[in-house]
Amino acid sequence: MIVRRSRSGYGETMEALIGAIERRGLQVFARVDHAAGAREVGMELADEEVVLFGSPRSGTPLMQSDPRIGIELPLRMLLWRSAGDVLLGHLDPRELSGGYDVAAQESTLEQMAALLEALAGEATGT
Numbered sequence: 001m002i003v004r005r006s007r008s009g010y011g012e013t014m015e016a017l018i019g020a021i022e023r024r025g026l027q028v029f030a031r032v033d034h035a036a037g038a039r040e041v042g043m044e045l046a047d048e049e050v051v052l053f054g055s056p057r058s059g060t061p062l063m064q065s066d067p068r069i070g071i072e073l074p075l076r077m078l079l080w081r082s083a084g085d086v087l088l089g090h091l092d093p094r095e096l097s098g099g100y101d102v103a104a105q106e107s108t109l110e111q112m113a114a115l116l117e118a119l120a121g122e123a124t125g126t
Contacts, residue, residue, distance in 0.1 A: 001078075002116075006086040007125035010047045013086050014079055017123035021053045024115070028053045029074050048080040058108055066101040075112060077119065088124050090116045 006013040021028055030052040038045035054074035063070050077090045093112040097103060120126075 003089040
């Protein structure tokens with residue numbers, strides 16, 4: 001996982017991430033709030049949320065090449081709080097080419113990797 005430490009608080013970092021995604025015309029498909037889920041069952045968990053987002057224009061060609069890659073999509077980023085730090089992480093989509101038949105889509109994976117890095121930088125201020 002590629003991880004960046006945010007220069008801002010949790011809420012500010014999440015707002016910056018969502019804003020950066022939306023400014024690029026991408027769709028936020030879901031937000032999974034793990035900490036809220038823990039609270040619902042009487043357990044505690046530090047702030048932790050997964051944001052799922054993307055564009056069918058990018059993901060569909062990958063799934064046309066190998067439908068199994070659909071388990072990896074849409075793109076996702078994890079924001080969490082750990083020992084006083086706010087951290088933002090994501091997996092490198094270029095690594096998907098090793099497990100799926102998407103060699104013809106290498107440029108798409110490169111673009112996705114660059115997008116994730118840009119979003120992470122913008123959201124964390126790094």
